[in-house]
Amino acid sequence: MTTASPIPPAPPSEKAEQPRRSGIRDGDLDPELRGRGERITVFGYVLIPLLALAAAVPFAWGWALTWTDIIIGAVFYVIGGLGITVGFHRYFTHGSFKADRPLRIALAVAGTMAFEGSVIKWVADHRRHHKYADHEGDPHSPWRFGDDWRSVAKGLYYAHMGWLYLDDRKTSLRRFAPDLLKDPDIARIDRLAGPIFMFSMFAPAAIGGLVTMSWWGALTAFFWAGLVRLALQQHVTWSVNSICHTIGEENFEVRDRSRNVWWLAVPSFGESWHNLHHADPTCARHGVLKGQIDISARVIWIFEKLGWATKVRWPDAERLNAKMVGPA
Template sequence: MTAVPEMAPEAARRAPEPELDPEGTSKAQRVTVFFFVFVPLIALVAAVPFAWGWGLSWIDLAIGAVFYLVSGLGITVGFHRHFTHGSFKAKRPLRIALAVAGSLAIEGSVIKWVADHRRHHKYADAEGDPHSPWRFGDDWRSVAKGLFYAHMAWMFLSEEKTSPKRFTPDLLKDKDIVKVDRLFLPLVLFSLFAPAAIGGLATMSWWGAITAFFWASLIRVALLHHVTWSINSICHTIGEENFEVRDRSRNVWWLAIPSFGESWHNLHHADPTCARHGVLKGQIDISARIIWMFEKLGWATKVRWPNKERLEAKRVAA
C-alpha cells in the first residue's frame, strides 16, 4: 500500500508524471547536502576529545535534548506519519508546527523529504527505491556497499531527483506547506544558531555559546541524522520480521527509543498508514503516544490506529 495520492480519472488518461525530476540533482545541491551531512559527522567524531579537554555542561545537554525532541518528533510524527502517509488529520496550527519542527532536523525540506519517502515505499527494496541497501546484490561486499549507500551516500552520490509533481501533488497545493518548504534555509540557520544564542544567554558567556553550538547544534544534528538514516539502512538489513511484507523491512528494537518508535519498521511497511508502528507487546512507540495526545487535545482527528483483524491477517507464523 502506498501513500501516494490517487489520481483523478481524467488525470489517469493523461500522460503520467515522470518519476524523477528531469533536471536531476545539480552539483550545487550535492555540495550542499555533502556539507550538511559531513560537518555534523566530523563534529560527532571530535566529540570525545572535545569533552575530555573542556567538559560538557548540563545546559548543553538540556538545550540539545529539547532540540532533539522537537526536531526528531517533527520528522517522525510530522514529515513521516502525517505528511507522507496521512496517518492522521491535523488542525492547521499543528500541521504548520509539524512542518517547521521537521525542518529543524535539517534532513531536507518537507516537500523533498516526503517525495523521496513516498517513492521509497512505492519501490521498496526494488529498482526505483532511492536508498535500498540491496541495490548492489546479496553477497557481503555488495551488502556492505549497499548499507553505506542506503545510510547516507545516496543523498550526495545519486544524480536522480524525485519529482515533487509526481509524488507530492497534495503538498504542492497547500500554501502553508509550500511557504514552510521555501523557508527551509532560514529554519536551518535557526536550528544551528538558536542553541548557541540560548547557551550564551544562559551562561552570559561566549564560551557557553560555543559549547552549546557544538553539542546542541552539531552533535544533536549528527546524532539525529544517523538515527534517521539507520531506518533506511539497518532496518532494511537485519532484525525481526513479525508481519508479511514484499520487501526486507525489519524491526530493530535497540533503535526504538532514539528513533521515537520508527525502528518498528516491519509493521510500518506491512501497514504504512497505521499511526502506530510498535503494535506488539513491549514495543515502545513514542511517536504514537504523541499522536494519541494530539488526538485527546482535539488537535488531531481521523487517526488510523491499528486494526486487530488486519494485523492478524499479516502476522508471520511463529
C-alpha cells in the same frame, strides 16, 4: 483543511513499468552465513562512530560539555525528531491522522529543524521509497548492489547517506507530493527551509550564551547542542533507511526487507519498528506488539486527546493478525 493524500497514480507510461529487484540475489550465500556477515557489517558501520563519540564525552565533561549543552541539545533533538516522525513521516507522507492548521504548520517547521531537507522533498522521496521498496526505483535500498558482505557494506553507505547526492533519478515532486505543492502553508515553509535550518543550528549557541553569560557557553552549546545533535539526529533517521532494511526481526508479511530493530526504537521515537510500518504504512502506531515502545504514537494519542488530531488510523487487530508471520 489540507491533509496528506496517498501517492497519486502514475501516468500511463510509468504505470506499465514493473518494479524489478535491483542486485538482490537470495541464493548466493548460505542464509546463516549471510545473516552473520550482514550483522557484523552493520554493527561495525554503526558502533565504531558511536563509540568514538561516547569516548569523547568524559574527556570533554566539565569544560567543553556541560548539563546546559545536554539539556539544550535534548530539547532540540525531541522537537526535530518528533517533527520528522510524527510530522514528515506519519502525517504528511502517509496521512495517518488529520491535523488542524496550527498543528500542521508546527509539524512542518519542527521537522524542517531536523536538517534533513525541506518538507516537500522529504515526503516525495519517502513516498517514492514505499512505491518501490527494495526494488529498482527505491531511492535508498541497501540491496541495490547485491547481498554479499562487500555489496552490503557499499549498499549500507548508499542507503544511509550516499543516496542523498549519488541517486541519479531525482524524485518528481509533482508526481509524489502534488497535495503539498498545492498547500500554501506547506509550500511557504518549504521555501523557508534555509532560514529554519540556520535557526536550528545557531539557536542553541544563542541560548547557551545567554544562560551562561559567556562566549564559551555559546561555543560549547553550538558544538554539542547544534552540530553533534544534528549529526546524531540525521544518522538515527538514516539508520531506518539502512539498518532497518538489513537486519532485525520480521513479524509481518512484506514485499521488501523491512525489519524491526529494537535498539533504535527510543532514539528514533518508534520509527525502527519498520516491519509493521511497511506492512501497514498508514497505521499511526508502528510498535504494535507487546513491549514495543513507540513514542511517536503516544504523542499522536496526546494530540488526539487535545482535539488537535482527528481520524487517527490506529492498528486494526484483524488486519494485523492477517499479516503476521512471526510470534507476537
